[in-house]
Amino acid sequence: MRDEDMNERRIGVRDELRKRIVKGPDGIEFEVDPISDYYCDARPEVRPGAYAGIVESLFNWARSESLWILGFGTGCGAIEMRPLMTPRFDAYRYGIQWRPTPRQANLFVVSGYLSVKTLKRVIRSYEQMQNPKYVVGLGSCTINGGMYWDSYNTIKKLDQYLPVDVYIAGCMPRPEALLAGFEELKRIIRAGKAEGANLYAENFDWYKANQKRVIHDWDMPDYNW
Amino acid sequence: MRTLLARLKERFALGPITEQRPDLAFVTVERETLRPLLRHLRDAEGFTHLVLLTAVDWIEEGLFQLTWLVHDRRRARDIGLRVMVARDAPVMDAVHDLWPTAATYQRELKEMFGIDFPGSPRIDEEFILEGWVDIPPYRRDFDTLKFSEETFEHRAGRGTTDPATHMREHLGIQGGSK
Amino acid sequence: MTFDWMKIPYALLTLIIVVNYGLLLTALVQKIAARAGRRHGIPIWQNYIDLVKNYALRTSISHGVMYYLGPVFRLTGGVGLLLFVPSLYGSEMFSNLSFAGDLILALYFVFFGTLGMALGAGESGHPYSAIGVSRGLSQVTAAELPLALAVFSVALQYQTLSVTDIVAAQQGGITNWTLFTNPLAVTAAMFSFLGSMMRPPFDVVLAPQEIPIGPPTEYHSSYLALMQTNRALFPVAKMVIYMNLFFGGATSWPIFFLKIFLIYMVSALVGVVFPRFRVEQSIRWFLVWAVPVGVLAILVV
Numbered sequence: 001m002r003d004e005d006m007n008e009r010r011i012g013v014r015d016e017l018r019k020r021i022v023k024g025p026d027g028i029e030f031e032v033d034p035i036s037d038y039y040c041d042a043r044p045e046v047r048p049g050a051y052a053g054i055v056e057s058l059f060n061w062a063r064s065e066s067l068w069i070l071g072f073g074t075g076c077g078a079i080e081m082r083p084l085m086t087p088r089f090d091a092y093r094y095g096i097q098w099r100p101t102p103r104q105a106n107l108f109v110v111s112g113y114l115s116v117k118t119l120k121r122v123i124r125s126y127e128q129m130q131n132p133k134y135v136v137g138l139g140s141c142t143i144n145g146g147m148y149w150d151s152y153n154t155i156k157k158l159d160q161y162l163p164v165d166v167y168i169a170g171c172m173p174r175p176e177a178l179l180a181g182f183e184e185l186k187r188i189i190r191a192g193k194a195e196g197a198n199l200y201a202e203n204f205d206w207y208k209a210n211q212k213r214v215i216h217d218w219d220m221p222d223y224n225w
Numbered sequence: 226m227r228t229l230l231a232r233l234k235e236r237f238a239l240g241p242i243t244e245q246r247p248d249l250a251f252v253t254v255e256r257e258t259l260r261p262l263l264r265h266l267r268d269a270e271g272f273t274h275l276v277l278l279t280a281v282d283w284i285e286e287g288l289f290q291l292t293w294l295v296h297d298r299r300r301a302r303d304i305g306l307r308v309m310v311a312r313d314a315p316v317m318d319a320v321h322d323l324w325p326t327a328a329t330y331q332r333e334l335k336e337m338f339g340i341d342f343p344g345s346p347r348i349d350e351e352f353i354l355e356g357w358v359d360i361p362p363y364r365r366d367f368d369t370l371k372f373s374e375e376t377f378e379h380r381a382g383r384g385t386t387d388p389a390t391h392m393r394e395h396l397g398i399q400g401g402s403k
Numbered sequence: 404m405t406f407d408w409m410k411i412p413y414a415l416l417t418l419i420i421v422v423n424y425g426l427l428l429t430a431l432v433q434k435i436a437a438r439a440g441r442r443h444g445i446p447i448w449q450n451y452i453d454l455v456k457n458y459a460l461r462t463s464i465s466h467g468v469m470y471y472l473g474p475v476f477r478l479t480g481g482v483g484l485l486l487f488v489p490s491l492y493g494s495e496m497f498s499n500l501s502f503a504g505d506l507i508l509a510l511y512f513v514f515f516g517t518l519g520m521a522l523g524a525g526e527s528g529h530p531y532s533a534i535g536v537s538r539g540l541s542q543v544t545a546a547e548l549p550l551a552l553a554v555f556s557v558a559l560q561y562q563t564l565s566v567t568d569i570v571a572a573q574q575g576g577i578t579n580w581t582l583f584t585n586p587l588a589v590t591a592a593m594f595s596f597l598g599s600m601m602r603p604p605f606d607v608v609l610a611p612q613e614i615p616i617g618p619p620t621e622y623h624s625s626y627l628a629l630m631q632t633n634r635a636l637f638p639v640a641k642m643v644i645y646m647n648l649f650f651g652g653a654t655s656w657p658i659f660f661l662k663i664f665l666i667y668m669v670s671a672l673v674g675v676v677f678p679r680f681r682v683e684q685s686i687r688w689f690l691v692w693a694v695p696v697g698v699l700a701i702l703v704v
């Protein structure tokens with residue numbers, strides 16, 4: 001492939017995201033720059049917990065007993081999540097629910113391998129979740145690439161790109177392992193150590209640099225919610 | 226199958242023929258023969274289904290081998306047409322006007338092998354990879370391990386339980402392809 | 404007529420009792436539905452935890468004034484519905500702020516929350532919200548028709564627009580209930596009840612599978628918590644009206660709890676048995692089955 005061709009692709013902004021002139025229904029023409037108009041790209045801030053320690057512990061307990069998972073199946077691990085809803089495992093007992101929208105969820109389960117293309121969507125979904133939020137890396141692929149360790153298109157270390165609270169090893173881990181992992185996460189939350197969102201805000205530049213190193217067609221704002 | 230191949234031989238210039246099974250044969254043809262032959266197979270011989278269009282990288286010969294596999298549903302038989310194109314100028318005629326599904330295969334081949342099909346719809350758009358900056362990844366001169374090591378951060382401490390390695394290191398048995 | 408100021412703290416007490424009862428009741432019904440699927444289901448106090456968690460989230464994003472007002476309107480609908488209808492008949496403490504024409508006001512409040520939600524969710528700009536709102540409004544409108552007809556029928560029957568008077572007329576034995584004196588109106592109203600409880604077969608508005616969660620797609624943190632409070636409060640408030648109009652009202656809290664639970668179980672039972680209707684199917688169902696019954700009820704009276 002030729003060089004200028006590649007440069008064009010690296011900048012590679014899709015047509016619907018380009019700055020353009022739009023004619024409104026009332027006939028007035030105005031300029032639209034989707035990336036800056038449709039998204040807010042203010043940097044995330046570190047949000048301290050409640051002032052009183054006892055209130056914060058109560059909140060942490062509530063957070064740990066009410067884990068709402070974002071239903072985003074990234075890889076084959078998404079299949080292992082479904083049995084958790086069935087009568088045999090019934091994760092609802094432990095206060096675990098699935099929410100279909102990132103706005104309402106506070107636990108992101110990255111289920112399996114992440115291709116660069118999916119990573120982009122994962123980052124966007126993660127940033128739309130509300131602080132505090134937690135990430136669970138499910139399966140070997142999120143830990144060191146797993147069986148895709150030499151693949152040209154899957155990331156090898158999830159914690160380079162997002163702050164991970166718990167890894168669940170296995171290829172694939174059984175639903176029992178998932179439940180054990182969630183219990184571990186609850187323990188961490190109750191101890192007040194699951195501050196992934198603040199970690200992300202503190203080391204924002206480092207995470208962004210890592211993300212941009214692998215995502216070549218960066219056509220979104222730096223932080224979008 | 227024999228009679229079909231004999232009939233085809235009368236009308237078209239066919240290259241080497243491999244009869245894999247009684248219901249599966251591969252024929253190597255020239256680039257110019259391909260489109261008329263495919264059209265004849267589809268319209269006259271009942272091969273109505275394009276099963277796949279794929280490529281093999283023969284890097285030693287400097288060739289790409291393209292294979293169109295078509296299927297005759299009524300007689301339950303397949304025929305594969307092969308065309309060799311030069312690796313340094315990989316261009317082939319598009320067949321999406323015969324089978325619309327071919328357009329998708331052609332887009333994939335453009336992205337993964339860099340084989341161009343002029344005139345194919347949306348051929349220059351990204352297919353699966355987004356923002357790919359290296360040579361097409363399915364070419365054999367693309368070193369996927371090296372690329373992966375350069376691009377992604379690897380976690381140290383990765384072990385292997387590959388049976389061949391284990392036998393070689395612990396049991397002293399040599400063998401395998403490595 | 405002087406206004407008795409002591410009514411306000413009493414009404415607030417009712418509100419607190421009903422919210423807590425609603426939170427436990429919705430969890431209980433969810434648990435029953437889970438048992439029907441041979442699961443354990445959520446813990447009975449799960450709704451409280453979810454509420455605390457959602458209030459405790461540290462960030463929230465607003466999409467504008469209407470987005471902010473949406474949940475507020477919705478909660479106002481629920482609270483208003485509850486406050487202007489007597490929850491216990493004959494009790495000075497728990498008749499709330501009921502007055503002579505409260506039946507009309509109640510009908511209005513049933514719809515009020517949905518409208519507020521539609522405006523708020525509309526401003527969030529999410530396409531799924533818009534789909535959910537259009538589905539929700541059309542379905543609620545269709546479900547509201549038979550209810551309105553049934554209420555008119557009952558009002559004609561008792562020649563009053565005051566809920567208290569209607570309850571009073573039903574006292575003195577189970578056969579005095581509207582359920583037995585005007586069964587057609589009750590049937591129409593119960594059809595409408597199924598439609599407005601957001602349980603299968605009429606839960607396409609929320610539709611977690613195809614359009615994530617419907618109108619509240621963009622709602623989170625305290626906004627969502629506010630709506631959860633309402634989701635506990637509103638069904639109970641609505642069932643209070645049903646209980647008062649059709650099932651003889653309640654004279655003490657235990658009877659109140661029991662009757663509300665039984666009315667809720669009607670919708671829960673239907674819910675675990677039937678699959679979901681699409682919007683046009685459910686509207687057709689309301690128009691074909693529920694509305695004629697309502698019209699008939701008015702004609703008979």
